[in-house]
Every structure is written in C-alpha cells, then in structure tokens.
Amino acid sequence: MPQPAGRAQRRGGGSRKPREERWAELFAVATDIFHEKGYEGASLQDIADRLGMLKGSLYYYIHSKEDLLFEVINEVHRQGLENIVALASQPGDPLQKLRNVIVGHIEHMCRHLTGTTVFLHEMESLPPERQAEILGGEHAYRSVFLDLVSKAKADGLVRDDIDPKLASLAILGSVNWVYRWFRPGGEFTPRHIGEQFADLILRGLVAD
Known part of the structure; x- marks a missing residue:
C-alpha cells in the first residue's frame, strides 16, 4: 500500500511495529469507521481507540482527519x-x-x-x-x-x-x-x- 502523502519517513525503535504495518492498520480502521459512522460522525478519537493508540500518536502519520x-x-x-x-x-x-x-x-x-x-x-x-x-x-x-x-x-x-x-x-x-x-x-x-x-x-x- 502506498505511504501517506506528504509525510516524512520515520524509524520506530524498540518493539514498535514497523511504520508500514502500523499505517496499514490505521488505513483499514479508518476505512471501517468512515463506513460505519460517515466522515462527519467519525472522529480521530474513534480511530485511535480502536487501534489502541493515543489520539496524539495519529499525527505521526497524518495532519488531520481530512x-x-x-x-x-x-x-x-x-x-x-x-x-x-x-x-x-x-x-x-x-x-x-x-x-x-x-x-x-x-x-x-x-x-x-x-x-x-x-x-x-x-x-x-x-x-x-x-x-x-x-x-x-x-x-x-x-x-x-x-x-x-x-x-x-x-x-x-x-x-x-x-x-x-x-x-x-x-x-x-x-x-x-x-x-x-x-x-x-x-x-x-x-x-x-x-x-x-x-x-x-x-x-x-x-x-x-
């Protein structure tokens, strides 16, 4: 899957999942939540909760919900x-x-x-x-x-x-x-x- 546009490549450390794997999970979960709730009804908090991440961690991959x-x-x-x-x-x-x-x-x-x-x-x-x-x-x-x-x-x-x-x-x-x-x-x-x-x-x- 292509990497998100406009984001710099970063290296994770320790036991963190590779960036590509985490991005694929984020992409899949976001697709599901946009489907379930619609864009207006969905929030970055919804996505973070389902991923088991802090909301702030999403900004490692994206700038905004848009x-x-x-x-x-x-x-x-x-x-x-x-x-x-x-x-x-x-x-x-x-x-x-x-x-x-x-x-x-x-x-x-x-x-x-x-x-x-x-x-x-x-x-x-x-x-x-x-x-x-x-x-x-x-x-x-x-x-x-x-x-x-x-x-x-x-x-x-x-x-x-x-x-x-x-x-x-x-x-x-x-x-x-x-x-x-x-x-x-x-x-x-x-x-x-x-x-x-x-x-x-x-x-x-x-x-x-």
Missing part, C-alpha cells in the same frame, strides 16, 4: 482505476473490452464494498481541489468508459445516435449504484450481477 479521508479515497480510486485500465487493455474489440470492464468493475466494487462505500459517499466531504487531485483533470476513471464507447462507435459497433459522453456517464452511474443494494452472500454473486448489467448495457448500444 488528510486521512483523502488517503482512503485516493487509494480506493487508485486500485479501482488500475483494475479497469488492465481490463481495458485485454485483447478484443472495443465492445468486448467494454463488457470486460463493466463485469470486472462491478466485481471489484462488490469485493471491496467498504472502501467503495466510503469513496462514493464521502468524496464530496473533501474540498473540490482535493477531489480533482484524486479524479484527475479529465476524470481518468470515466475516461476509460468514454474511450471504449468512442472507439466502438468509430468501428461501427455502436449506434450512430449514441453520444459517447452521455453513454459513458450512464454506464458508470448505473454500475456504481450496485453498491447501494449488493449484499455479500445474497441472491446474486458479483460475477452474475456484472454479466447481467453488461448484457443490458451493450444491448442498448450495439448497432444492428
């Missing part, structure tokens, strides 16, 4: 983007790649439900400039979907009346909503949900 939320959301976005970029790079025509991305994106979200929920619920708790720092100037995540729809249309695989930008927004909006109702161990597996959504979406795009 910094911690930024680190959580940034890492969730990084992992998700890495996943869909890899899927979009697999062999196949643009529609097949789009199908792979839709299925794989839904599977990834469902298997990382806590982090996904924090990302989608709490992004707007960050200032606009920090949101932009995570998403990128061109919204890199959305750009993967836009690029595939645009290429599929250019290849004659998507209907002429489809606007790629609107289509990519509709696709991402619909698949992202899965986190609201998906329950692990429920009626549908992540794979089944992904395949069903991909079928529905592609049937609405494909040219005759």
